[in-house]
Amino acid sequence: MEFGFGPEDEEFRAEARAWLGEHLRGAAFAEAVGRGGPGSEHEGVAQRRAWERELGRGGWIGLGWGSGAGPEGMSSGLRAGPGAGAGAGAGSDGGPGVGPYGNRRATLTQQVVWAEEYARARAPGRYGHIGENLLAPTLLAHGTREQQDEFLPPIARGDALWCQGYSEPGAGSDLAGLRTAAVRDGDAYRITGQKIWTSLAREADWCFVLARTEAGSRGHRGISFLLVPMDQPGRVEVRPIRQLTGTSEFNEVFFDGAIARVSHVVGGAGNGWRVAMGLLGFERGVSTLVQQIGFAQELEGVVREAVDSGAVGDPVLRDRLVRQWAELRVMRWNALRTLGSSGGDADAGASSVAKLLWGRWHQRLGELAMGVRGAAAAVGPADWSEGSPYELDALQRLFLFTRADTIYGGSDEIQRNIIAERVLGLPREAR
Incomplete structure (x- = not known):
């Protein structure tokens, strides 16, 4: 596998870097630099x-989105899009570098370039990534032309924010155990149930929800993928979940007769499991490389702390720092190999391998951050009057947040089961 950057990619990099530099230096967004991460x-x-x-407005949302419905038109994050070229602006589908929804066309390598430059510029944490990187490629692969035309332009403009309604209190890693139900009522479905660990639910305009549309169904059958508006007072309630960090990235969402139109069922009634599994494949595409650049910046912060505190003189800690750096390089090469592969059964476990690699690596980084600081890591601000009693610095927040890395996004145990059953062909675990 060869994955390199050619002259056109470097031109694209220069354009992306210049645009980010110009817009992040302005008064409107300068204070947002480096904010809003995990x-x-x-x-x-x-x-x-x-x-x-x-x-x-810059056309930077939806790089590489295809122009046709169905899998043959899908190029988001995993395959190169047609008509790629640097210097593309936003607008209608009127030129070789402009996509059909106001997004720029871009090859796979250019998508990687943009992801790298975005992370290196420490641009603000994205609010629209769930719609752009998860829902949009799912609609391109499984949605109707009408669904694409209705939902993709607002995502590309940055106007519509989405959240994901998958996990439930009794169906987290075992998603097939979900119990949220949707009952057909004329040209709509009425949804009743609860979702949990829903990122950005308070900010989102829409939620894509997995619900049972066939009464009495079990397992993977009878599930549908519905697009649900969040602005339904009395029918959709969001409750924040306070975490160890003192913040509330995740939420509970309660549906009490919430309405979704029949025309907003993606992939057809009862086919939600196939659509949902396709979406999970998109979750670990180019965005994995963005994540790794953020990891590199966090590692640099831990190294600076070790140098400033003198902890780098400890040979054990120094060895751990070197190992973290080396393992991060291996993760990058693995991500590039996966992106450059042709897909198919040979890569059935690729996303699970990636999740296992980064989840435990990031958790070890949080532990290392506390190790280089020593006992001082457990101490809060010197002047409590300047913040709440639970104010944390960046390294403390890193440690606490990473405790969940091996659980959310698919627990390590589930990822190992997927590899065992789908790649190694081992018998399924007795249930």
């Missing part, structure tokens, strides 16, 4: 919402 979703809310629209 564990800090509460920071700079208004600025980051405005930043989504700024990205949309």
Whole structure:
């Protein structure tokens, strides 16, 4: 596998770097730089919402989206899009570098370039990534032309924010155990149930929800993928979940007769499991490389702390720092190999391998952050009057947030089961 950057990619990189530099230096967004990452979703809310629209005006949302319905038109994050070229602007589908929804066309390598430059610029944490990176490629692969035309342009403009309604209190890693029900009522479905661990539910305009549309169905059968508006007072309630960090990135969502139109069922009634599994495959595409650049920046912060405190003189800690750096390089090469592969059964466990690698790596980084600081890591601010008694610095927040890395996004145990059953062909675990 060869994955390199050619002259056109470097031109695209220069354009992306210049655009980010210009727009992040302005008064409107300068304060949002470096804010809104994992564990800090509460920071700079208004600025980051405005930043989504700024990205949309620049055509930077939806790089590589295809122009046709169905899998043959899908090029988001995993395959190169047609008509790629640097210098593309936002607008209608009127030129070789402009996509059909106001997004720029881009090859796979250019998508990687944009992801790298975005992370290196420490641009604000994205509010629109769930709609852009999860829902949009799912609609391109499984949605109707009408659904694509209705939902993709608002995402590309940065106007519509989405959240994901998958996990439930009794169906987290075992998603097939979900109990949320949707009953057909004329040209709509009425949804009743509860979802949990829902990122951005308070900010989202829409939620894509897995619900049982066939009464009495079990397991993977009878599930549908519905697009549900969040602005339904009395029918949709969001309750924040306070975490160890003192913040509330995740939420509970309660549906009490919430309405979803029949025309907003993706992939057809009863086919939700197939659509949902396709979406999970998109979750670990180019965005994995963005994540790794953020990891590299966090590692640099831990190294600086070790140098400043003198902890780097400890040979054991120094060895752990070197190991973290080396393992991060291996994760990058693995991500590039996966992106450059042709897909198919040979890569059935690729996303699970990636999750196992980064989840435990990031957790070890949080532990290392506390190790280089020593006993001082357990101490809060010197002057409590300047913040709440639970005020945390970046390294403390990193440690606490990473305790969940091996659980959310698919627990390590589930990822190992997937690899065992789908790649190694081992018998399914007795249930």
